[in-house]
Amino acid sequence: MEIFTRHKRFWLIAPAVIYIGFFMGLPLVQMAYVSILERGVNGGVEWGNFSFDSYVSFIFERDLMDNLMVNTDYLQIFLRSFGLSALTTVLALILGFPTAFYIAMQPQKRRNMFIFLVTIPFWTNILVRNYAWMLLLRNGGLIDHLLASVGIQTGGLDILYTPYAVSIGLTYTYLPFMVLPIYASLEKLDHRLIEAAFDLGANKRKAMTRIILPLAAPGIVAGAILVFIPCLGAYVTPELLGGGKFMMISNLIGSQFGAARNWPFGSALSFVLLAMVLLAMLVYSLKFKKMAEDAS
Amino acid sequence: MSEVVISARSVSKRFGSGTHAVHALDDVSVDIFQNEFFTMLGPSGCGKTTLLRLIGGFEQTTAGEIALEGRVLNDLPPFKRPINTVFQSYALFPHLTVRQNITFGLEMQNISRHDASKRADEMLELVRLSQFGDRQPSQLSGGQQQRIALARALAPAPKVLLLDEPLSALDLKLRKEMQIELKRLQTETGITFVFVTHDQEEALAMSDRIAVMKSGKILQIGTPRDIYETPTHRFVADFIGDSNFLQGDIKQNGAHAVLALPGGQNVSLANVETGIHLSQSATIGIRPERLILHPAGTHNTALRGKIADVVYFGTDTTYHITIDDQTALLARVQNRDGSTMAFAKGNNVDITLPAGAIRVLVD
Numbered sequence: 001m002e003i004f005t006r007h008k009r010f011w012l013i014a015p016a017v018i019y020i021g022f023f024m025g026l027p028l029v030q031m032a033y034v035s036i037l038e039r040g041v042n043g044g045v046e047w048g049n050f051s052f053d054s055y056v057s058f059i060f061e062r063d064l065m066d067n068l069m070v071n072t073d074y075l076q077i078f079l080r081s082f083g084l085s086a087l088t089t090v091l092a093l094i095l096g097f098p099t100a101f102y103i104a105m106q107p108q109k110r111r112n113m114f115i116f117l118v119t120i121p122f123w124t125n126i127l128v129r130n131y132a133w134m135l136l137l138r139n140g141g142l143i144d145h146l147l148a149s150v151g152i153q154t155g156g157l158d159i160l161y162t163p164y165a166v167s168i169g170l171t172y173t174y175l176p177f178m179v180l181p182i183y184a185s186l187e188k189l190d191h192r193l194i195e196a197a198f199d200l201g202a203n204k205r206k207a208m209t210r211i212i213l214p215l216a217a218p219g220i221v222a223g224a225i226l227v228f229i230p231c232l233g234a235y236v237t238p239e240l241l242g243g244g245k246f247m248m249i250s251n252l253i254g255s256q257f258g259a260a261r262n263w264p265f266g267s268a269l270s271f272v273l274l275a276m277v278l279l280a281m282l283v284y285s286l287k288f289k290k291m292a293e294d295a296s
Numbered sequence: 297m298s299e300v301v302i303s304a305r306s307v308s309k310r311f312g313s314g315t316h317a318v319h320a321l322d323d324v325s326v327d328i329f330q331n332e333f334f335t336m337l338g339p340s341g342c343g344k345t346t347l348l349r350l351i352g353g354f355e356q357t358t359a360g361e362i363a364l365e366g367r368v369l370n371d372l373p374p375f376k377r378p379i380n381t382v383f384q385s386y387a388l389f390p391h392l393t394v395r396q397n398i399t400f401g402l403e404m405q406n407i408s409r410h411d412a413s414k415r416a417d418e419m420l421e422l423v424r425l426s427q428f429g430d431r432q433p434s435q436l437s438g439g440q441q442q443r444i445a446l447a448r449a450l451a452p453a454p455k456v457l458l459l460d461e462p463l464s465a466l467d468l469k470l471r472k473e474m475q476i477e478l479k480r481l482q483t484e485t486g487i488t489f490v491f492v493t494h495d496q497e498e499a500l501a502m503s504d505r506i507a508v509m510k511s512g513k514i515l516q517i518g519t520p521r522d523i524y525e526t527p528t529h530r531f532v533a534d535f536i537g538d539s540n541f542l543q544g545d546i547k548q549n550g551a552h553a554v555l556a557l558p559g560g561q562n563v564s565l566a567n568v569e570t571g572i573h574l575s576q577s578a579t580i581g582i583r584p585e586r587l588i589l590h591p592a593g594t595h596n597t598a599l600r601g602k603i604a605d606v607v608y609f610g611t612d613t614t615y616h617i618t619i620d621d622q623t624a625l626l627a628r629v630q631n632r633d634g635s636t637m638a639f640a641k642g643n644n645v646d647i648t649l650p651a652g653a654i655r656v657l658v659d
Contacts, residue, residue, distance in 0.1 A: 190385070190387065192383050192385055193387050193389060193390075195374070195381075195383070195387065196387040196388075196389070197389075198353075198354075198373065199375070199379075199380055199381045199449075200400050200401035200404055200448070200449075200452065201375045201376075201401055201405055202400075203375050210400070214391045
């Protein structure tokens with residue numbers, strides 16, 4: 001294919017390169033720069049005054065005697081966010097896999113309809129959907145009412161503004177990102193492989209664990225990544241369903257640029273998060289590169 | 297005859313319902329015997345694969361029952377039947393190695409890892425792929441995948457092995473090799489093979505018995521020789537090998553019946569079992585190699601025809617003959633000793649039809 005010379009090919013991707021460079025690369029560099037500056041007294045930064053204080057204060061704080069003391073507050077917020085994201089990913093997988101499997105087993109026509117239904121929540125603003133969940137979950141809310149009407153007196157669910165509410169909200173928000181890639185991998189699964197498993201004496205459970213799950217693994221992993229990583233960066237859901245009492249990384253970062261007026265620290269937190277996500281992705285891709293090599 | 301392994305009794309299978317229902321199988325009964333290479337032969341859509349899938353348990357019968365050694369299988373799911381299948385697409389598990397594919401069925405029977413591994417080695421040796429155990433299926437050629445699919449299905453020592461057009465994806469040379477290979481495996485393992493194909497040559501070459509199917513029914517069951525030499529239906533005679541068909545009315549002519557052709561000539565049916573009443577219209581079939589050609593005017597009772605075309609094939613010559621300018625016949629004559637009987641295009645010939653070669657066929 002010598003239709004496009006090297007020179008001409010560059011111009012084909014130039015718009016994308018320029019767009020990403022300008023709107024993603026540049027802000028990232030700026031953030032990195034801000035994270036190693038001193039904070040301004042009234043917000044903003046002291047341009048030209050370099051300091052690694054922001055990164056240091058992620059783990060340490062200075063006491064009155066100017067000694068460094070370990071402060072695990074921020075680390076805890078990070079760990080909590082990772083834990084909550086992991087919980088959400090697991091919940092989404094537990095709900096998403098059977099859903100995807102069910103859809104994949106339907107006749108072609110009905111499958112498309114189900115996939116369409118799965119994507120319907122995207123039509124509504126995420127803020128509106130989270131407010132809707134507040135109405136559902138709050139004491140005296142719809143779920144409370146329903147439970148009471150079937151004779152279960154909870155005396156108030158007391159679930160809104162807890163980590164559980166946040167996890168429910170996040171699971172709801174990111175469930176389609178789990179369902180769709182798993183569906184994609186199950187849909188192209190050769191039905192005759194399942195028949196072959198039955199033929200060789202595998203019951204339904206064995207066929208699932210030995211044949212279907214391993215073959216759906218790429219979809220499951222893709223779904224897990226698509227749920228886990230956006231969860232780490234979730235802002236609206238913990239803000240609303242966690243009621244601000246329950247902070248996740250994004251809320252912490254947001255507060256640094258807002259009320260706390262500590263831009264360098266906010267930037268530094270962003271980069272710590274970015275580093276962690278990249279590290280996780282690196283481990284994943286190395287592991288799967290090896291698996292892919294084994295498979296081919 | 298030996299013991300019946302698979303017995304299908306009045307089996308029907310309907311897909312869909314109401315006016316859109318498709319009758320894939322219509323009241324089919326068949327017995328398949330121990331240690332037999334049994335082939336179901338027919339064009340696509342004749343129901344042969346459906347019958348195979350019913351035996352395998354992948355579909356449920358609409359009516360009738362299928363029994364294995366006397367035990368009715370109808371409600372048994374595939375994983376509880378001691379029957380294994382070689383799928384048309386092989387259906388090897390892509391995430392498992394060749395060896396893991398073979399041991400899969402054994403593990404499902406809770407056979408110890410050690411014994412399963414030993415059995416896998418035996419199977420790999422049986423299909424002559426001993427050094428390929430640690431490969432992935434995707435690293436094998438089509439023919440090798442085919443052998444692994446066989447090894448995998450044979451490993452649990454099933455009572456019956458079902459083969460769903462397993463050779464259709466292979467090229468001609470490989471297909472011929474695998475035909476011999478399949479026959480060898482069947483003889484060596486002593487397992488009953490039920491084979492589905494639309495390839496008549498394949499069926500003739502390998503089978504102990506063949507069931508010829510059409511439109512959800514079995515038309516004829518018999519040895520390859522039966523099927524070829526004494527077909528009962530026009531469809532059977534047409535589907536397997538070449539055949540001449542003559543249509544006419546049965547009439548009495550002196551002591552015996554004749555078939556009166558539309559052009560006015562008669563074919564003598566003396567010593568032919570017709571089973572058909574006088575004045576009924578009938579079709580007779582005769583293989584091209586069974587026609588005997590004579591120079592014109594030498595045989596009084598013969599059919600008189602004209603050579604329309606001559607095609608030389610080396611081992612034999614095919615003559616295209618027309619009778620009364622309206623009925624076409626094909627005659628195949630072996631070219632022995634350079635053949636002294638060479639007819640030329642345009643020659644008139646006398647054609648005799650040996651009584652033993654004439655079959656009165658059901659349409």
